Amino acid sequence: MNGSSRNEEAEAPQEDREHQKRLCDYCGSSMALLYCRADSAKLCFSCDREVHSANQLFSKHTRSLLCDACDGSPAAIFCTTESSVLCQNCDWESHNLSSSSVHDRRPLEGFSGCPCLNELLTVVGFENMDKKALLLSDECGGGVGGGDGFLGSGVDGSFDLDDGFSDFLVWDTPSVVSLDDLIVSNPAYKFQAMGVPPLPKNRNAACGRHKEEIFRQLRVLVKSEPNLFSENVDVKPLKSLASEQNMQRGSLFTGFEHDAEPTVFPAYEAHDFQYNDCGTAEKRESSPKTFIRSHLQECCVVPDKHSYNDGSTSHANDGHGHGGQMNSEAASAFPKVAAHELSSQNRETALSRYKAKKKTRRYEKHIRYESRKVRAESRTRIKGRFAKMDH
DNA sequence: GCTCCTCATTGTGGTTCGAGAGGCA
């Protein structure tokens, strides 16, 4: 189509601009994918490895994926609805709208140290991908995703391989979603979701809009350092993986296998993951909207401008897929509200900073010096106050 | 550049007290 070719022509310079915007601060040539707070630097994977393996001090730096929206801040939120990783500010700006606030979002964690490649894959959500699979993706990618040729990304952010490999890279989807599946598996309600696959464990699985570049750099990394994969990784042939996947759908390459913060999310999120996927419209239609709405409200999982960030209520789910399909309602409402946002941008910025700070606030008492604590506990007191010691 | 010394500052926990919120007549 002419339209599509024009789009391609328009996309190429856009890619260049994006590349320029995300240039690695260290090498200045590769696309930066990570952000190091300690260094205030954007880095590509190989430079990150080079910089942070220099000594033990550097290796303690915490790095995060780079925000897909501003390209200049560490990402803290993964929006599955938009398949984007966002920093606190961008998350707030794009999700404080009433219609888009129901996007399915979840917090991201950074990493430190000098991780091996499969640990890096875990960080971006593909922990079970082995070296062979990674390299195979290079061979069979066919250049769909840019000149280097990796996996083509579909509309929803999934990949377009015919051999079933792409299925490893999409989020887990229950084959059948029924009304029973929407029942929260909360012991307090004595309800138990029926016939629902177990909750994916790795909630950090996210690599945003730059999956292809991430995989490209990881491939370069594994080619330059063949020992980068840890020895104990069980390398399985791709075909066997595929067949295994058929038997145990969702257990492979979903990026959810890693145990991460099991207690952070309340039980209602279990059902989010159970029916929230890039699945079909029929599935969504089979879920009574009113039921979902009332259920979500009951569980307080629909964050609004005032409450989404308070830490107790986590990121909500609108029941739509995570695969990059923006809520059409939200999309249509965006320009109107965006104008309003510009007028109150300062306030929004201040609010976002406040929200971000509030989110990272530590309520528990933090003891900096254990020796002083021990000393204080053993001190003599008069009505709670420290008393002079008799020497 | 390194070591030693001096001095100001910090941080620690149990108790008390006061401000503020909420309930009730």
Add this chain to the structure above:
DNA sequence: TTGCCTCTCGAACCACAATGAGGAG
């Protein structure tokens, strides 16, 4: 609406070892 009572929560208080900054040799 006002006044009183109860409850909750957080700030202040205390002494002193530990810590860090700065200067001298």
